[in-house]
Amino acid sequence: MSQTASLSQIYLDANATTPVLPQAAQAAMTAMKEIFGNPSSSHITGLQAKNLMEQTRQRAKVLLGTGKGKLIFTSGATEGIQTGILSGLIKARENIEPGKQYSILYGATEHKAVPNSLEHWSNILGIDAEIKAIPVDNLGNLDLEFIAREVPNALMICTMAVNNETGVYQDLKQLELTIRNHNADVFWLVDCVQALGKRPLKLSETSIDYAPFSGHKLYAPKGIGFIYIRDSAPFTPFIAGGGQEGGLRSGTENLPGFAALNVIFEMLLDQKNSCFSTAETLEQYRQQLASSLTAAFPEIVFNHSFKNSVATTLNFAVPGFSSKELMDLFDAANIRVSSGSACSSKVTRSFVLDAMGLPAWQSESAIRLSFGPAMTQTEVDAACDRIQLAASALTHSCLMLDDTQLNDDKTPLDGLVQLRGGASCTWIYADQQTKQALIIDPLPELEQRINTLLECQQLAPIAIIDTHGHADHISGRVALAQKHLKHQQCDHLGWPKSSEQIQLDGAQLHMIKLGELSLVKVTSPGHTDDSISLLLTTDITKLKSTTRFAFCGDTVLMGSLGRTNFDSSSSSKMFHSLKRLEQLIGRNTLLCASHDYNNEFTTTLMAEMMRNSLLHDVLKGQITESQFVSRKANLDANLNDEVGTEIMCGAYTSDCHKLAIKEYDATSLKQELGQSNKVKLVDIREPHEYALQHSLGMETAETSSSINVPMTRLVQFIQEHQADKTSEWVLVCRSGSRSLVVAQAMQRLGFSNIAHLKGGYALSS
Known part of the structure; x- marks a missing residue:
C-alpha cells in the first residue's frame, strides 16, 4: 500500500535501540566493501582488518579508562553478561565451604537478563546458593544496608550503572565502599549498557570485575558489544573455538561492527568534533520535553526523580490512561515510545516500578520516552510539537477537554461505550437526542474519564448503577452520583427509588426511561445475593426480540459463569437466575458482563451454550438444581483467585479457544x-x-x-x-x-x- 503522504517518524525509544549513526553506518559499509579481511589472516587485507579491530579496542580502553583490564568484543550485552557471570561463578564455586549458606545478589530493578542468567548458570554449575534481589527505595537507589548485611556471604553481586526503564543511576563509589568494606573478594558485575555516552566511567579506578556494554544502545549496529574484565578478575571463555580475541572469545570478528564502534568511540573522545550533546544540553532537552508533556497532559506523573537519573530517559504515567492507550496515541502521531503493557486484558506491570514501591496504576500505565546523546534541538522541537498534537487529538474521543474547540468538533457519542480498567468493564449508554446517559458498573479509576466524557458530550446521567456489590474493587458509583445525581434517592446499587413499576409475566419489575428506550431491572441472585440484570429494550412487552443489551454483571461471563463461593453467593439461586434470564431475553441478546478476561467484548447465551456444557445443560433442562450446585462447586474449587491485581470473578468452564481468522x-x-x-x-x-x-x-x-x-x-x-x-x-x-x-x-x-x-x-x- 502506498501512502498518499508521509510524516517523518519521531523516534523516542533509544533505550530499546538506537538508529545507526550515519557516520557509523558509512564506516560499517566501508569495512564490508574494503576492509573485509579476516583479522586472523597474515596478508595485507587481513592486517588492515586487524588494525581496525585494535584501533577500536584502544579507543574503547581510553574512553572507559580500563587500565590493565581486558576488553573483549562480543555479540552484545547478553553475551557479555553470560561471560561475566560464568567466569565469576566458576571461580566462586572453587571456594565454597561445605555446610555454609551462600547467596548471589542482584539489584531488584536489574534487567531480566541478569537474574535469569544467574539462575541458569547456578543450576548448570550445581551451585547451591540463594539468589536474592537487593531492594531499592522509591527513588530506585539500592539498599546499602541490605548489601552490607548480605554481601559477606555472597558469591557474586550484580548491579546496574543506569536503569533501562527509568534512567536511574547508582552512586558507584558509595556502592563500592559498601561492598568492599564487607566483602573485599566478592565478584562484582555492573551492567553498563545504558551508561555508555551518558555517565563518566573510569573502570580501572574501581573494583568492578565485569562490565558488559552493547553497541546498538548507542548508534552502532545490532550484533556488536564488548565487556571489560578487571585484570585480577577470573575469566573463563564463554565461546571456545578458533581462538580469536587472543583465545578469550572465539569466532570470526564482526568487522563492520568494529568499524561502527570505532566512529562512536572517536566522537565520544573528541566532543568538539562530535554530534553528541553535552550533559548540560541533554538536561535542557529533558526539561523541554517534560514541560511539553506536562502541558499536553496536565495531570502527568513522572515515575522517577530527575535528580538521580540520566537526562535521556523520561518515564511517566497519566491518570485515567492505560499504557496501551498512550502507546497507540503516540504511534498514531508517528512518535515511537515504549510501553510495558500487552494488547491484553491481563495488565502487564513494570517490575522496576513495582520494586520502587510506586502505586499499581503507575506501574501498569507507565510509558518510557528515551533519546540518545545525538539528539538535536530541531528534533526536540519537533517532538514537543507532535506531543501537543497527539494530546489535542484526545478531544475527538472526549478523553480530554479543550475549551478552545467547539463541541461540534468532537466525535458524537450515541449508543453504547465499553470502558476498561484491567479486566473490569464499565458501560455507558448515551442518547444523543435527549442528551442523557446511563452508567453501569463504574470503576473508580475511570471516574475522571467518565466525568470528562459527560462534560465533553454535554450528557446528563439519569442513573448510575452497579449490577452487584463488587468484591474485587470499590465501586466508583458513589463519587459519580454525588457529583451528578445529588438529589436522586436510590438503593445501595444506585437503582432510582422513583422508578416505574411494571407487570411482566405475572412478575413485578422496575423500569426507568432513557429517551425511547427502557431499562428494566431483573433480580438475578447467585454470584452475589444482590445481583441484578439490567435489560435495555425498545419494547418492554417483547423483551426477547427488542432487548438490545442485557447488563448481567458477573452472572454470565465470556467463557464462564460467575463464581458462587462468596459468603453472599448461592449456586442454587444462580440456577434459577439463568433460567429466568433466558426466559426474558432469549438466547441471542447481547450480554454485557462486568468482566472481560479474554478480550471477547460481549456474548450471548447461545454462544456460551456452545462452549459451556454446564450452562448448556441448565438451559436445555438436562440437569437438576442439585446437580448444578454440585458441578458448580467443582468449578469454583479450581478457580484461580487472581489475575494480576484482580480477584477472578468467574469460574471458567472452557479454555476460550481462539478461532482461526x-x-x-x-x-x-x-x-x-x-x-x-x-x-x-x-x-x-x-x-x-x-x-x-x-x-x-x-x-x-x-x-x-x-x-x-x-x-x-x-x-x-x-x-x-x-x-x-x-x-x-x-x-x-x-x-x-x-x-x-x-x-x-x-x-x-x-x-x-x-x-x-x-x-x-x-x-x-
Missing part, C-alpha cells in the same frame, strides 16, 4: 479491494488515533474509505449488525493485534465472513 497482507488486500466492491473495511482504532492519521495525511489510498468503529464502541456495532452477519468485513488497526482480537470475537458471535489486515498499518506502508 482469514488474514490479508498489504498486497493481497489491495488485490481484493480492486476485485470486489463488497469488502467493507473497518478501522477499529479509537477516534483520536483515526483522526490523527487522517489529519497528518498518513492514510492510504485503500483505507481512506474505511469506517471507524473503535473497540470501545464495538458492542454497539455488533448489535446494529445482528441481521447482517454474512457481509465481508476486513478489520484494520495499527499493528494487527487488536484487529485479530476483534475478528475472533465477532466470528464467535456468528459473523461468518470476517478477516483482518495482518501487521496493520505498521506493515502496510
